[in-house]
Amino acid sequence: MDDARALVTSLRSAYTATPTKLKLIDLYVAYAVITAIVQTLFMAVVGSFPFNAFLSGVLSCVGTAVLAVCLRMQVNKANKEFKDLPPERAFADFVLCNLVLHLVIMNFLG
Amino acid sequence: MERGKKIGSTGVGGGALVSGSGKRAFGTVLAALILCLIGIMAFSIRLFSVIKYESVIHEFDPYFNYRVTKYLTKAGIYEFWNWFDDRTWYPLGRVIGGTVYPGLTITAGTMWWILNAFNIPLSVETVCVFTAPIFSSFAAWATYLLTSEVKGRGAGLTAAALLAMVPSYISRSVAGSYDNEAVAIFALIFTFYLYVKTLNTGSLFYATLNALAYFYMVCSWGGYTFIINLIPMHVLLCIVTGRYSSRLYIAYAPLVILGTLLAALVPVVGFNAVMTSEHFASFLVFVIIHVAALAHYIKRVLSPKQYSTAVSFVITFGMYEPAALIAILAAMVAASPTKGWSGRSLSLLDPTYASKYIPIIASVSEHQPPTWPSYFMDINVLAFLVPAGIIACFLPLSDSSSFVVLYLVTSVYFSGVMVRLMLVLAPAACVLSGIALSEAFAVLTRSIKYQDLSEASLLAAVDSTATLNSTNENEASVKEVKDKAPKRGKKKTVEKEVEKKRKRLLGLPMEASAVGILLLIIMGSFYVVHCVWAAAEAYSAPSIVLTSQTPDGGLHVFDDFREAYAWLNHNTGEDDKVASWWDYGYQTTAMANRTVIVDNNTWNNTHIATVGTAMSSPERQAWEIFQSLDVKYVFVIFGGLVGYPSDDINKFLWMVRIGGGVFPHIREPDYLRDGHYRIDSQATPTMLNCLMYKLSYYRFAEADGKGYDRVRRTEIGKKYFKLNYFEEVFTTQHWMVRIYKLKPPRNLVSAVKSKKRFL
Numbered sequence: 001m002d003d004a005r006a007l008v009t010s011l012r013s014a015y016t017a018t019p020t021k022l023k024l025i026d027l028y029v030a031y032a033v034i035t036a037i038v039q040t041l042f043m044a045v046v047g048s049f050p051f052n053a054f055l056s057g058v059l060s061c062v063g064t065a066v067l068a069v070c071l072r073m074q075v076n077k078a079n080k081e082f083k084d085l086p087p088e089r090a091f092a093d094f095v096l097c098n099l100v101l102h103l104v105i106m107n108f109l110g
Numbered sequence: 111m112e113r114g115k116k117i118g119s120t121g122v123g124g125g126a127l128v129s130g131s132g133k134r135a136f137g138t139v140l141a142a143l144i145l146c147l148i149g150i151m152a153f154s155i156r157l158f159s160v161i162k163y164e165s166v167i168h169e170f171d172p173y174f175n176y177r178v179t180k181y182l183t184k185a186g187i188y189e190f191w192n193w194f195d196d197r198t199w200y201p202l203g204r205v206i207g208g209t210v211y212p213g214l215t216i217t218a219g220t221m222w223w224i225l226n227a228f229n230i231p232l233s234v235e236t237v238c239v240f241t242a243p244i245f246s247s248f249a250a251w252a253t254y255l256l257t258s259e260v261k262g263r264g265a266g267l268t269a270a271a272l273l274a275m276v277p278s279y280i281s282r283s284v285a286g287s288y289d290n291e292a293v294a295i296f297a298l299i300f301t302f303y304l305y306v307k308t309l310n311t312g313s314l315f316y317a318t319l320n321a322l323a324y325f326y327m328v329c330s331w332g333g334y335t336f337i338i339n340l341i342p343m344h345v346l347l348c349i350v351t352g353r354y355s356s357r358l359y360i361a362y363a364p365l366v367i368l369g370t371l372l373a374a375l376v377p378v379v380g381f382n383a384v385m386t387s388e389h390f391a392s393f394l395v396f397v398i399i400h401v402a403a404l405a406h407y408i409k410r411v412l413s414p415k416q417y418s419t420a421v422s423f424v425i426t427f428g429m430y431e432p433a434a435l436i437a438i439l440a441a442m443v444a445a446s447p448t449k450g451w452s453g454r455s456l457s458l459l460d461p462t463y464a465s466k467y468i469p470i471i472a473s474v475s476e477h478q479p480p481t482w483p484s485y486f487m488d489i490n491v492l493a494f495l496v497p498a499g500i501i502a503c504f505l506p507l508s509d510s511s512s513f514v515v516l517y518l519v520t521s522v523y524f525s526g527v528m529v530r531l532m533l534v535l536a537p538a539a540c541v542l543s544g545i546a547l548s549e550a551f552a553v554l555t556r557s558i559k560y561q562d563l564s565e566a567s568l569l570a571a572v573d574s575t576a577t578l579n580s581t582n583e584n585e586a587s588v589k590e591v592k593d594k595a596p597k598r599g600k601k602k603t604v605e606k607e608v609e610k611k612r613k614r615l616l617g618l619p620m621e622a623s624a625v626g627i628l629l630l631i632i633m634g635s636f637y638v639v640h641c642v643w644a645a646a647e648a649y650s651a652p653s654i655v656l657t658s659q660t661p662d663g664g665l666h667v668f669d670d671f672r673e674a675y676a677w678l679n680h681n682t683g684e685d686d687k688v689a690s691w692w693d694y695g696y697q698t699t700a701m702a703n704r705t706v707i708v709d710n711n712t713w714n715n716t717h718i719a720t721v722g723t724a725m726s727s728p729e730r731q732a733w734e735i736f737q738s739l740d741v742k743y744v745f746v747i748f749g750g751l752v753g754y755p756s757d758d759i760n761k762f763l764w765m766v767r768i769g770g771g772v773f774p775h776i777r778e779p780d781y782l783r784d785g786h787y788r789i790d791s792q793a794t795p796t797m798l799n800c801l802m803y804k805l806s807y808y809r810f811a812e813a814d815g816k817g818y819d820r821v822r823r824t825e826i827g828k829k830y831f832k833l834n835y836f837e838e839v840f841t842t843q844h845w846m847v848r849i850y851k852l853k854p855p856r857n858l859v860s861a862v863k864s865k866k867r868f869l
Contacts, residue, residue, distance in 0.1 A: 003419045003423070004423060006416070007412075007416055007419060007420050007423065010412060010413075010416055011408070011411070011412065014411035014412065015411070051381060052374070052381075055371075055374065055381075055384060056371070059367055059370065059371050062367055063364075063367040063368065063371070066363045066364055066367055067314070067364060069359070069363070069403075070314055070317075070359065070360045070363070070364065071314075073356040073359065073360065074312070074314070074356075074360075078410075079356060081312060081355065081356060081357060082312060082356070085312075085313075090314070093313060093314035093315045093318075094314060096314075096315065096318060097314050097315075097317065097318045097364060097368075100318050100321070100322070100368065101367070101368060101371070104368065104371045104372055104375065105371065107375060108371060108374060108375055
């Protein structure tokens, strides 16, 4: 049990040390995932018709979460693979990919 | 992060004359010129059928695509999307918008529309005929891009040249073969290129492009399931071998989400994108990659001891929920009779499945396993080069080279199941052979170039070789040598390193290298000669027009099929229904423009079994079945007079099997004598009385007096008989197509029969 508590505290201290920019992105990711879970619970209550609306809703939330995680990886200064990628370029890619995702979602919503 | 384009490894330009950037520019121009030539060669090698025959659409499936494209160009995209076709599968009809892969038709329609917007009045047929050669040029360029991402520009050019000519790809993309694979292979290679590019650079921009290319692939071909299973397999392989990186996550995770959504957008796929087992692998690996990402993140922030306690903690407590989820998922999958897979996918995974359960899939000749010689026929010399390419991929092993090896291994398995899938093997074989050839040339030319050199030039040679190789380790070791030399200042150590490098560079003596290069070039020329021969002789037949040599060397043309369809078009009513075996359905609707009962889509097994039963039944029962389907005309293909082997009598066994699968009164042993189908005097009475026999051999004995069937090589059993319920209306010039009309039901019962009833 002591081990578990020590683990949790070390995880928490390591996380508070991350820069604010990344914590914002993490918050956005958490928000998207929670929205997806809420939508799934709603579907479990009222049924899955029309299925394409449910699918597009859940996948848009999960999609923005995944893209935000990709952005976080590219913007994170501790990540050596992306040290010569300017963060503006990473953000521009993120916006482009989100545009494509939401265009597809709007098409699929029906 | 640019892995960058490397200079071609055959020593472009004399080193002393041209500077580094000049060399690079010259190399780029040369590569562009070579790519242009490769594109032209890929286009022109596929034109043999147009030269030998005419610009006509081949075979069966392309006629359906052609008809759909005609409708698209005439009626517009919205009508096409909502099209319900009532001219086929009478009386059921077919929802074309929802059951066709639209990529090919929309591509050709767009090309036609663009050309017409520029006032270049090409007909739809011309655009359809030449779509495949154009897209094979694009596929060759995509192969260049893919291979240069894996191994560098020299390998890329070689692979592109190999793909432009490989016979397996030519067989499905000649001018006139207007089928899905024409654009799908280009989409496949291009999607793989973008995936490898994203994996190498970690750029989200390429990940978006990758998803869009995957969307184009889903639109084009049912084989897209290969991509959505191969890429997760590769991601899993990378994770398991410890090669997880953030680039892998960026390459895979957006592709899954965007790809699933885009696949669900295509009406043919629809909700199958999330509900069938073909896609489950991608979701499973999606979950696994997130677990791996989380594990890596935690490993990075914790100390090693705490990380190991965390791992043990998770294993003891955290395994219950995933286990429960997996149990639920397994139960859901096991509940469906096919475990969630479609019939076609199951026949790929278990080669014996189709012959046991789905005779229609087993009956298609393209779905049979290939013989060993067909590997040599279809990929020729590449069959030897591929193992060398696999070894070259391991020196060194990177994410992209492991992907190419995995692609090859899976496609070799699938090509062994179905001969049609040799087509998927061809690009993999070309990529790996290109790598092998390029590496071999590199070693041999390097041996010749650096034969006798002093120490300093050796070190310089080591530098330039290090920039030619695409490995980081080599550069690092070269830098090491350079750093070590001034630091230590000991001549002996430098000499030792130089000796090691000399041994590594100068593998072979000069004569052996020269002979090696010569032999490689000869092997390449064998390949070229074989490919041109295969394209000219083996794969250019349009199969709707046949030719043969007359004894005095001339050419005799058999144009019976088009003759029959034109007769149907001109001599029957607009709404008359025509029945035949399903092979000819697409051609009948496209060329004769008549409603058919069954066609090549084979989506309704019972309907096909009905027609098969009718063909296998005696005349009266067959007439009743056709009368219930409102059929007016029946035609059969008969090759006995000229020796055309793909006629309906040879396909008869499938009619019996498929019909017997649904209607048990058709029993196959009734038609067999000693386990064989016979039509001579030894044939069973059921066989001699069935409709197919009668329609094929009606008045055949009058043609040559003896009734000698050239395909079965025997005289027929029953030579003189009358047809009571059908009348012959047309037989083509070489008796290859025989069209019959159903006699109308009698108005009056004959007086003799009624007297017998009353007495």
